[in-house]
Amino acid sequence: MISHISHLECPQCRRKHSADNLATYCVCGSPLFVVYDMSGVREEIDTEVFPSEMNSMWRYSQLLPVKSPSYVVSLGEGWTPLLLSRQLGKHLGLRMLRIKDEAQNPTGSFKDRGLCVAISKSLELGAKSFGLPSAGNAAVSTSAYSAAAGVSAHIFMPDDTPEPFFEQCTLFGAEIVRVKGTISEAGQEMRKRNGDWTDLSTTKEPYRVEGKKTLGFEISEQMGWSVPDVIICPTGGGTAIIGIWKAFEELEALGLIGSERPRLYAAQSGGCAPVVRAIEKGTDNLEPWVNGDTTALGLRVPSPFAGREILNAIRKSGGGAVAVADQDIAPIRRMVGKLEGLDICPESAVGIAGLRNLIESGAIDFDEEVILLNTGNGARYTNIKL
Ligand SMILES: Cc1ncc(COP(=O)(O)O)c(C=O)c1O
Ligand SMILES: [Zn+2]
Structure with a gap:
């Protein structure tokens, strides 16, 4: 089943944006949302509601943004009890x-859902590596999915984050930067370094x-x-x-x-x-x-x-x-x-x-x-x- 993604739209100023290029947020400063061609999805689910044999969140792939299944980097996320x-x-x-x-x-953690989709879609749009400020769980997800995709992850975490989070990111081969402060300071540090990674910061990509x-x-x-x-x-x-x-x-x-x-x-x-x-x-x-x-x-x-x-x-x-x-x-x-x-x-x-x-x-x-x-x-x- 294929994605029925149409475009991106700003919930504040209603500007429409293309979903064919890597996107961040709207020029007005708001996050962007994905819009789907709902009539196309409706026609498909008339004959078959989402496939019950697919025990992951990809059972909803018509309503997810990745167009080509070959870009989906799945570790079996979702469809939790x-x-x-x-x-x-x-x-x-x-x-x-x-x-x-x-x-x-x-x-x-539930961070796997978001980062699996964001990483898969960004790879489809040409991303080559990823950067993320994180409180912990999102860092582990990003490291794991980047490893599975064979690309590098650059993680910025508060230095008081418990060690097991660092250990798991290391296990998955991520580059880790420890930052004094909270996720806000971690984000500032990441932007200061201005790497050529795709930024996966919370709601700063759609x-x-x-x-x-x-x-x-x-x-x-x-x-x-x-x-x-x-x-x-x-x-x-x-x-x-x-x-x-x-x-x-x-x-x-x-x-x-x-x-x-x-x-x-x-x-x-x-x-x-x-x-x-x-x-x-x-x-x-x-x-x-x-x-x-x-x-x-x-x-x-x-x-x-x-x-x-x-x-x-x-x-x-x-x-x-x-x-x-x-x-x-x-x-x-x-x-x-x-x-x-x-x-x-x-x-x-x-x-x-x-x-x-x-x-x-x-x-x-x-x-x-x-x-x-x-x-x-x-x-x-x-x-x-x-
Ligand atoms: C275990 C856990 N619960 C909840 C949250 C909050 O997530 P959200 O971005 O959905 O507000 C986080 C974010 O780091 C988390 O790791
Ligand atoms: Zn806007």
């Missing part, structure tokens, strides 16, 4: 909770969101083409929450679902919560969070580039944003380990603490269908004592 919580949901006071277990991706979008497709397909009431998204740079929102828009355009949407809740650490602050203040833009810090390293994103799009997804879905204390992370990881047999990452522990707060405040009802993203495996986070 939607686990029924045996005990955690009840413990939190929910009738039923499901966990989309993204730790089961090839390198252990294709990582496309990979993350498959999370929304899978959740809906695994629920028999329906939608849950709530999805809890640990949010840093925002690719998942933006991608999931886009997924449901596309599924409606295809007639696979109606106008119903899950409420999307962004969960952040109180130590770095620019999204929560903007939702509380009602602003259209995110203000950078000064001296942001949290042990949930993927959420240590003081100034997400796609702020407007994150806020748009949350508000249009009728959801919200919730900040929690870092002290909750270790106890919650221990609790989930005991109750579910899962070694969740600290970002997902933030999601669970957020869910608990939302249940306590009455924002989420006991009877609602809630899906929690376990965005990655906890084992690499040696910065947290369990």
Whole structure:
């Protein structure tokens, strides 16, 4: 099955851009989104909904940007299980909770989805090597997919990132630069060096969101083409929450679902919560969070580039944003380990603490269908004592 990609479009100024060249973001400063020829996809899925024998996110290749399958660098990403919580949901006071277990991706996190698509599409458009500032998991994904593609990866990570992240990037043959500060400073350092790599920074190119979008497709397909009431998204740079929102828009355009949407809740650490602050203040833009810090390293994103799009997804879905204390992370990881047999990452522990707060405040009802993203495996986070 072939991609029905049409062009790129700016969600702010509505300028159209070609999808035939390597692209970054719009001249107005906004991220760009991929637009597909939906009527073409609709005709195809009249006869066959996505191929059930394909146990990866490439079952949705009509709605992914890569035109020639020969450029797809797959390690078997996506189509992760939607686990029924045996005990955690009840413990939190929910009738039923499901966990989309993204730790089961090839390198252990949901970053594989976005980077698999971005790397494959960029190779199709002529990229020869990749550069990325990262909090950890995205670096491991980029290193692995670059290795599989036979091209070089240049990774810029905060120097306090736990060693297992560096070790895995090294194992996959990446060049690594350690930078003082957060992912923001890592990005500045990467731009200063001005290498001839293709920049894969979060939402500064259009294709990582496309990979993350498959999370929304899978959740809906695994629920028999329906939608849950709530999805809890640990949010840093925002690719998942933006991608999931886009997924449901596309599924409606295809007639696979109606106008119903899950409420999307962004969960952040109180130590770095620019999204929560903007939702509380009602602003259209995110203000950078000064001296942001949290042990949930993927959420240590003081100034997400796609702020407007994150806020748009949350508000249009009728959801919200919730900040929690870092002290909750270790106890919650221990609790989930005991109750579910899962070694969740600290970002997902933030999601669970957020869910608990939302249940306590009455924002989420006991009877609602809630899906929690376990965005990655906890084992690499040696910065947290369990
Ligand atoms: C495990 C984990 N969860 C969540 C996030 C936040 O991701 P997003 O860009 O979708 O907001 C990250 C980002 O680094 C991560 O590594
Ligand atoms: Zn624009």
